[in-house]
Amino acid sequence: MSPDPVADESAGSASASGESPASGPRRRRVASSTLKRASALGSGRPATIYDVARAAGVSHQTVTRYLNGFEGIRPETRARVKDALRALDYRPNLNARSLNSGRSRRIGALIQEIDQYGPSKVLQGATAAAREAGYVLDVVAQDVSRRTSIMAALDLLSEHDLAGILALSSTDEMTRAFESSRFGVPVVICTEPDDVTSGHPSELTTRGFPGLVRHLADLGHRRFLHIAGPTAWSSARNRARAYEAAVARHGLRSVATLPGDWTARSGFDAVMGVPGELGATAVVAANDQMALGAMLALTRRGLSVPGDVSVTGVDDIPDAAFFSPPLTTLRADFAAQGRAAVAALLAQIDGGESEVDRTWHSELVVRESTGEAP
Amino acid sequence: MSPDPVADESAGSASASGESPASGPRRRRVASSTLKRASALGSGRPATIYDVARAAGVSHQTVTRYLNGFEGIRPETRARVKDALRALDYRPNLNARSLNSGRSRRIGALIQEIDQYGPSKVLQGATAAAREAGYVLDVVAQDVSRRTSIMAALDLLSEHDLAGILALSSTDEMTRAFESSRFGVPVVICTEPDDVTSGHPSELTTRGFPGLVRHLADLGHRRFLHIAGPTAWSSARNRARAYEAAVARHGLRSVATLPGDWTARSGFDAVMGVPGELGATAVVAANDQMALGAMLALTRRGLSVPGDVSVTGVDDIPDAAFFSPPLTTLRADFAAQGRAAVAALLAQIDGGESEVDRTWHSELVVRESTGEAP
DNA sequence: CACCTAAATGTTGCCGACAACATAAGGGGC
DNA sequence: GCCCCTTATGTTGTCGGCAACATTTAGGTG
Known part of the structure; x- marks a missing residue:
């Protein structure tokens, strides 16, 4: 009835049982007919080093040597191989390579709440970095709605022989799954720098939240309200800690820390649920x-x-600058x-050196959602 | 200086040159020592069917038969294999399997603007569906900021012997890359159902935008303004077409269609850029x-x-219900x-049948951003 | 009980790449 | 000119799984 939502264009003559439509032990070829394979551009299956070798x-092994940058090949031979490679549009089969070498060029990535801005941006950065390497x-x-367990996802990944595994969300659930497996x-859990994991105060604790609270204090605010992220997330806990420490350091008062789940709805519900007077002139939310x-x-x-009331967030999602009013964050x-x-x-995979110390910067962006206390 | 942002926990004794630290033709084992491998749980490399066979x-081949659900195995033998499989925690090496069979269990996915809600949600759905299968x-x-060309990404993917390739964004750039390669x-380009690709009016044209425009018309609006998505996106073009058709069908007037790029900033700029009076009482944006x-x-x-002025969007992102005012979309x-x-x-990969006709529903969600025309 | 067939299981070879080992040309030294 | 030794290149075996073929064992039958 409704139009097919998917515009597809199958390419190449490849799949769907090549020539013999009847029987079909797949492409199992008959004895020496293997030599009849792809000879010209664009025909059939991708070329292998054997195809290239024959053409050259x-x-x-000479082809392999060429590919691996081996010096001792006569220029004349080298040229022939090079030509054959290009003529056949050779692409190495990483599958076969890693079967032999035991090391693949694939990284497993587990991610939760991918539809949230933060996680999806983390994924973007991760794919970009991975691609460059x-x-x-x-x-x-991980689909929130169907909590089929991270373990099942790990099982699926474990068969794909990966060079390493990445947890792109740092929740207790994720951490637990990684510990028990x-x-x-190599395995890396990606998380915001936080006080507990790193063992010393994170940037968010030393500069981020202090700066934010000072900004509000300078505007005359004295009583604060925090809307926290879900406690299962390490970043949520860290932000809450950082908030409380910053408020305390300035000798100000935190009226309450209300639980949220990162969504706008939870922020809405949190504020609506405060009985009587709000009791605070500044609301510090753990995300935008x-x-x-x-x-x-x-x-x-x-x-x-x-x-x-002044309101602040954390993250500075692209939309935040266009909220009404634009959000300080x-x-x-x-x-x-x-x-x-x-x-x-990658450091763990390749060298064992884990030298990746990155400088973290949270930057206070002041917009119109914060102003003088009444 | 700053704390390491990444909490890592290397697991297993695996990597980093096992026993002999000196030389190292990797784990190339010495002749028959292959039999000495992983015998108990948790030791060394994952078990292979040979390990299992030996244990049982x-x-x-009997192990393979068991794994493939072959019936003709004596119950007694079957039990032994089953026990061995569990004892060694056997996981098939999909890499080896696909090297032999020529079919992998991996799908390449190319995606643009993954930090946008739409694309990331598409990816979420895609990974879920893929996982289930x-x-x-x-x-x-594709990182917007570094347009290193989709071709490079396709090259990278092409080596990973995939069962199929998915384009999760439908832009001209993407389509072109897929056509030239x-x-x-099998290849599938994921797109909103649209008039051009499907050859007949999409749901958005027949019901979505007509309903939206009628809603506005009922409120007394007569002159409309459209903020379109980037013209390189097929969904943006389709939404613009659907909008214009709907306005025309109701005999109303579209003052202009302004170009945007999906971002809030572009929506802001579009409206700020209108010289003089706005000339419309309803702004229909192509996304939220x-x-x-x-x-x-x-x-x-x-x-x-x-x-x-009334304002409407498309998508109904989770935040839309909490904009000020909440958005009709x-x-x-x-x-x-x-x-x-x-x-x-998957249909193309497995069967060749492309029976996947999905019912598309856009649903009008009326909130407070639309009201009586002045 | 020999014999034949079907069922159950074992053996060999292949996918594509790479590594170790093996061999065929070239260039001195005497 | 003989031998050795360095290049340049070819041959064999391996990764883990599966398919084709080979073989053994069990179950009937005359």
Whole structure:
């Protein structure tokens, strides 16, 4: 009835049982007919080193040597191989290579809440970094709605012989799954720098939240409200800790820390759920979405932003600059997090050196959602 | 200086040159020492069918037969194999399998603007569908900032012997790259159902936009403004066409179609850039982000939403319900698009039948950004 | 009980790449 | 000119799984 949602264009004569439509032990060829394969451009299956060798009139090992940059090949031979490679459009089969070498060029990536801005940006950074190193990411997204367990995802990944595994979300669930499983490959859990994991105060604790709170304090705010992320996320816990420490350091008062789940709805519900007077003139949300929901709720409660209450977020998602009013927030660089995680993993894979110390910067972006305290 | 952003926990004794630290033709074992490998749980490399066969006292082929569900195995033998499989925690090496069979369980996925809600949701749906079928997605994200060409990404993917390739964004650039390349595997371009590709009016043209425009017309609006997505995107073109057709059908007037790029900023700029009076009482944006930017711009121009101007979006991103004011929009189901694309690809891979006709529904969600025309 | 067939299991070879070993040309030294 | 030794290149075997073919064992039948 409805139009096919997918515009497909099958390419090449490849698949779907080549010539003999009847029987079909797949492409199992008959004895020596193997030599009849792809000779010209674009025909049939991709060329192998054997095809190239035959075309160049050398042995397959000479081709391998050429590909591996071996010096001792006569210029004349070298030229023949080179020509054959290009003529047949040779692409190495990484599958076969890793079967032999035991090392693949693939990284498994587990990710949760991929539809959120943060995680998807982390993924973007990770794929970019991986690609630059000649790797691809095998991505498995945890669907929130169907919690089939991370273990099942890991099982799926474990068969694909990967060079390493990346956890792109740092939740307790994820951490637990990674602890209980044993992989034969390096593993990295990507997370915001946080106080507990690193053992010393993170940038968010030393500069990010202090700067944010000072900004609000300078505007005359004295009583604060925090809307936290889900406690299962290490970044949520860290942000809450950083917030509380910053408020305490300035000798100010935190009225409450309300639980949220990163969504705008939870920010909205949190504020709507406060009984009686709000009791605070500044709402510090752990991310921009919750700040968005909080602003709407404040409006609903008859409070104006920033007239009566100032609101801040964390992340600086692209939309934040266009909220009504535009949101004051702490900018985070998620793509860099993803890149760093991949770099750390590659370091483990290749060398064993884990030298990847990255400088983290959260930057306070002041917009119109914060103003003088009433 | 700053704490290491990545909490890593290397697992297993695997990597890093096992025993002999000196020389090292990798794990190339010495003659028959191959038999000395992993015997107990958790030791060394993953078990192969040969390990299992030895443990069960049968030939490797019997193990294969068991794994493939072959009936003719004596119950007693069957039990021994089963026990050995579990004892060694056997996992098939899909790499080796696909080297032999020529078919892998991996799908290449190319995606652009993954940090946008739509594409990331499509990816979520796609990975979920792939996972259910026992596949994983090899994701390569096109980074907008570094347009290193899709071709390079395809080259990278082409070496990883994939069962098929998915384009999760439908842009001209992507389409062109797919047309000029020849793959030996099925290819599917995931796109919104649109008029041109499908050859007949899409749901968006027959119901989505007509419903939206009628809603606005019923509120008394007569003059409309469209903020379109980037013309390189087929969905942007289709939405613009659907909008114009709907306005025309109701005998109303479209003042202009302004170009945007999906971002809130572009929506903001589009509205700010209109010289003189706005000339319209309803702004129909091609997505929610641009609608968000448009609303802020209208406020900046001294117009109230929805008092003076009504604004609508498309997509119904989770945040849309919490914009100020909450946004009237056409809901789209991106995850379903991703699932459908995978289903179509799998159909091509497995059967050749492309029976995947999915019912597309855009649903009008009325919120507070639309109201009576002034 | 010999004999034949079907069922159950074992053996060999291949996918594509690479590594170790093996061999065929070239260039001195005497 | 003989021998050795360095190049340049060819041959064999391996990774883990599967398919074709080979072989053994069990189950009937005359």
